[in-house]
Amino acid sequence: MKKELHIFFTSLMFYTRIPCPKNIDHHPDYLNKATRYFPLIGWIVGTISFSIFYISSLFLSVEIAVIMAIIASVLTTGAFHEDGFADVCDGFGGGWTKEKILLIMKDSAIGAYGAIGVVLLFLLKYKLLSDSIVLLQTSDTNTIFKVYLLFISAHALSRLAAITIIFTHEYSRNDATSKSKPIAKNYTWKEVLGAFFFGLLPLLALAFFHYKTLLALIPVFIIRYFLARYFQKWIGGYTGDCLGATQQVCEIIYYLSLLFLWKFI
Template sequence: MRQLLAQVTAALRFWSRLPVPVLSGEADPHGPPDMERLAPVLPLAGAVLGLGGAVALLAGCGVGLPPVEAAILAVAAMAVVTGAMHEDGLADVADGFGGGRTPARKLEIMRDSRIGAYGATALMLAIAARISILGDLVHAAGPVAAALVLMGGAGVSRIAGLLPLAMLPPARTDGAGAASGRLSRANWGIGAALGFALAALLAYGATRHPSSLAAPAFGFLAAYGVTRLAKRQIGGQTGDVCGAATVLAEIAFAAAVLAPLGR
């Protein structure tokens, strides 16, 4: 249990802006993350991050806000908790893949801190999708159910977002993707199994709909699509690619939970 707590704590420190305390025995708490060590427990850390959005959603609904406005609060809370790191990756990938003609130029654009038309459009569409889906979940299944789905999506999308690390080499010799290196498929698979089970149980507990048990598969499919696109566009992975895969996996999971409820 102590080792598990240390791994989850390290994951929260890297993937969030929460004031995570340093535990005794941590040699380099602020150093580069050990993906091999963190991947198997990442869904648990992701669910903890999702708790922040879930609390904001329930608070908004509790004071009488309509579903969409409560969903805006939840998405905003998630951005604050995570520092919008995954959204930043999505915008950079959209700008690079959309605006560059060669892999080198695409990578150059992705490193530019300025946001372009492709990135702004992708970011607005992604945020709109998350708010819309979450608001519809509140309307269709209730605030508590939507909060559970939010936590499940945060958990499964974090490990799905590491699929590029397990499948592709770094696209450049420096940066977050290169520092993380390749992630073994065995350790990624452990985290993926945990993420799938956790998200499926939360989704089914929220909706009692059998199709919810398969919803995590759509999150992994979205991440796989981003991974294949990155291989074709830049020949490998970067931290931005992982961020884009995370955002799209979260949206795909929530949409798959919502789809049968709207019939």
């Protein structure tokens, strides 16, 4: 149990800005195992984001409450995944060889592709999440609980989609300059089982109220497949930035899928 707590806190420290015990560090062995808890981190981020949404919605409109919730999630993770998305936009938008793409993504400065991409990403996330919540609020019962499940299922499932790339593809960089390299070396059935358990459980809970929600798995993992294929084609695998971008894109696709399912099917 003590070792599992250490692994969990390693994952929490790596993926968020939440304070952890002082003895926790980026030890490669624990980082390898921390992948099993990546979707569980989505539960935590989603819970914090939902809490801010709920408190804000008591005094403000749904739209403003959603903005506050997005800000909360960004602050909780330190824009970890959004930064990866911006780097991927810059790297694949401005690079035409593997070496150039990796070099651009390694640059801490954000370029035009990254800036435009992040703006459009947040606009989509704001609108899709707002509309999804409004649809849920038309339900007769358990509205708040359903909104909570919406938040944590989006964060958990999108992180599951991202982390599965580690299970199916190779890390692209040949050097050890990226913090994400240690988690790319080894994994066991425990990491795979843990990731899927924590990644799918909130979705199954939401599907208890809206069974059509399960169909959202299809577009999410279709997009995950094509993103991984795209990364493989251009850089021969993935980087930490690619995982962050996959998480953000799959979160958007999840909201979009739910809106379509709840409105038209």
